[in-house]
Amino acid sequence: MKLKRTLTALSLATVASLMLASCAPGDGGATGGENAVTVTVITPYLANAATKEVIELFSAEGEKLGWQVNVVDTAGDMNKLNSAFQDAAAQKPDAIVLGTGDPTQISLGLKAAADAGVPVFSIDAGEADGIAANVTSDNTDLGEQSANALIEAMGGQGAVVMLTHDPHPGVRARAEGARKVFKQAGIEVLEEKHVNVPGPVDDARTSVQDIISARGSEVSGIWAGWDEPALGATQAIDAAGITDISVVGVDGQDFAIAEIEKGGPFVATVKQDWKSISAKVVALISALLLDGTQPDQKQYELPGTLVTKK
Amino acid sequence: MMTLFPPLRSPKTSKNQGAFPRKSFLSRRLASSGTLIGLVGLIALFAVLRPKIFLTPLNFTNILEQIAILAMVAAVQTIVMVVGDFDLSVGSLASLVGVITAQLLVGGMDPVLAIFLALCSGIIAGAINGFLVAYLGLSAFISTLATMTSFTGLALLLSNGTTVFGLPDAFIWLGQGRVGPVPMPVIIAVILVILVWFVLSKTVLGRSWYAVGGNSEAARLSGVNTNLVRFSAFLASGFGAALAGIVLTARLASGHPSAADPLMLSSIAAVFLGITLSRTGQPTIGGTIVGLGIVGVLNNGLNILQVNSYVQQVLTGVIIILAVSLSLFSKKRR
CATH class of the missing domain: 3.40.50.2300 (Response regulator)
Known part of the structure; x- marks a missing residue:
């Protein structure tokens, strides 16, 4: 009986908090009435x-x-x-x-x-x-920039492993961009490893650990489609005490930048220009609402910024 | 408290009493060890295909390191499954506890205190699961599915959806340090596994877990407080998941809101693989370790063979099914 009463009270409290939560943005955020x-x-x-x-x-x-x-x-x-x-x-x-x-x-x-x-x-x-319009980073450009940074860190020679995730169209385009750069530079891609999500850091770490034990001496660089697998790869390399393999990521997340600043294997990432991307979408919507101006392109692609150790 | 659990014969005790003639015991053992043969077969296969890489002490250390955190979750999942339930929230709880630990540490808290508080939060989460299942009588599937969702949400809230990093070295040592050649996560996992083995096979509480899992009604009629027994299994699960989350956070040197999520399905797979080794159909910690071995060896071996990642996932599923059916067939033939 007591349990039933507690449960009823709990249910009521949940409903009440839901109602409060759903009201909150309307009360606080309605700046324009x-x-x-x-x-x-x-x-x-x-x-x-x-x-x-x-x-x-x-x-x-x-x-x-x-x-x-x-x-x-x-x-x-x-x-x-x-x-x-x-x-x-x-x-x-x-x-x-x-x-x-x-x-x-x-x-x-x-x-x-x-x-x-x-x-x-x-x-x-x-x-x-x-x-009406899609505003995005030029993912091919992100892949190209990070691949070029990796080749530079490798001294222009050697072979690489790519950590990919093809189901994501953006990451896929980055990998295509990177692949092309490696091919042009005559850098062999030893292996492309699919990274599982969720849990990409640990998954990448495990894969790279195994790749190092299988063919560590052949690998001189690891290209990751985004920063989380790059972090996992960095940790596997650090743990193995290897100093001649470089890693690059894409996204420019805070943890990646902190890792790059340490001066370890993680040498570069490419930050997407989210500020310009979001501003562009706001501008497109404003123009449409103001006087019905339709976007002049279906797709806007903005370049990224390479981040290396300062 | 312990008097609540009268000593009952665990499924294992009959073996020790010599109830079976030696020959029949041996043949039973052989017949039910299809999964073990599967593990040995996998090791032999990879050893033949890549002898110089696979059969090295370094690679075996790697495999142990790769399954250590999963082993912590699987050990406590074994307990919950002994009682006849599931805990679907272990992965998301480990992620949540990892984020809690990371946030406490980034906030400047002493690592020992942070770990203590994180373990407490895991036990509280386990108590919630245990209360829902044992006292409210909800199905374990539904209640842990629901708490799984809430834990994931909490982890996202507490981490603000991003990676929490900048943890102190003393803490990171827990996940990345080594004692001699042995990685810390392996040491922690071994201690937890031995503890779970001890409680499951040597204590009244362990026997009560088996009794409730074997026949809850019979256990109740013989005076076992079945609710408390089931509740305690989820407490253990919360503790193990929290420990795994803490060690994973140290290993990754950062807290991610979904880092430990994949551990849930893998832990259940390991326990199920282990059940095929059990004569009673109830999980045992020894069986779970063989299951973990299969998961770890398979993943590492296929990586070393450079099998395509998509093919690898297909193969993993097929090999698990093969291992389980092999042992089933050998049992039927008997």
Whole structure:
């Protein structure tokens, strides 16, 4: 009996806190009142540091203009991503922004938005029917820049191992860019290793440890598609006490920059220009809402910045 | 407290009493060891294909290091599965505890105190699981699935979705240091495994776990406090997951909100592989170790053979199924 009462109380408390939580943004963030521009950002990858960063920058930029920005995360669930688009379309915001993710998997959601007449923009996703414009880093450029930095650290010769993740279109494009650079420079790619997500750091560490024991003497560089596997590779190399293998990553996350500053195997990463990317999306939406200016391109690709030891 | 658990015959005690004639015991042993033969077979295969690389002390140290953290989770998963339940939240709990540890350390807390608090948070999480399953009577599958989701959410909240780094060297030593040639995570895993083995096979609590898992109603009627027994299994699980999360954070020198998530499925796979070695169909810690061996040797061997990563995943599944069916067939033939 007592247990039942406790449970009832707990349920009531949960409902109450949910209601409070759902009210909060409306009370605190409605800077523009009834007529404020509302933008819904929908993302499957808020757990990813880079995605989170760019969405926060976008929200801040939008709120400066008095927009009300709502963020919906589906935690990697592409099916829910479609439902989130349908839900958002029903509320008819001024625009919907897809925050990373593969637009080919959300044709259903894009159709719902089109039917409701809500324009859709995307950050670091891909070109697709139903998306007014996609603003992203030039992933091929990110791959090329990091591959060139690796070749330089290797003294222009040797062989490399690539840590890849082809299901992610951005990482795939980086790998293609890097591959081309290695080929042109006459650097052999010994092996391409797929990195599992979640748990990319530990997975990369294990793979690199095994590669070192199998053919450590042949490897002089490790190219990683993003910073987390690069960190795992660095740790495996450090643990093995090897000093002649260099590592590069992409993304320019804080931990990667800290690792590069230590002067160990991790020599470079390429930071995506999230600030310019988010500002560009805000500018495109503003132009459309102001006087109906349509974006002049379906895809905008901004270059990254190479980060090496200062 | 211990008097709550009357001494019951564990499935293992009959063996010690010599109930079986020697010959039949031996043949039973052989028949049920298909998985063990599988492990030996895998080691032999990789040794023949890459003798100079696979069969080196360094590579075996690598394998042990690679499965050490999984072993911590699998050891406590064994306990939960002995009781007849699952704990699906072990991976996300380990991730959460890892993030908690990292945040406490980055905040400047003394490592010993931070580790203590992190272990406590794991035990509290285990108590929540145990309460839901043992006292509220929810299915372990549903309740740990639900807490798994919440733990993941908490880990994301506490880490702000990003990597927490900048941990003190004294702490990192726990995951990256060595005593002689032996990596610290291996030492910690061995201590935990011995502890779990001792409790499972030598104490009244261990026998009660087996009794409740074997036949909960019979255990209850013979005076075992079955709720408390199941609750305690989840407490152990929370502790083991927390320990794994702490060591993983030290190994990675950083806290990631999803770093330990893959440990859950692998730990259940290891326990299941081990069950094929058990004559009673209940998990044993020895069986789990053989299961861990298969997981570790397979991963390392395929890496060394430079098998394509996608093919590797397909092969891992196929080989696990082969190992389990082999032992099933050898049992049926008997």
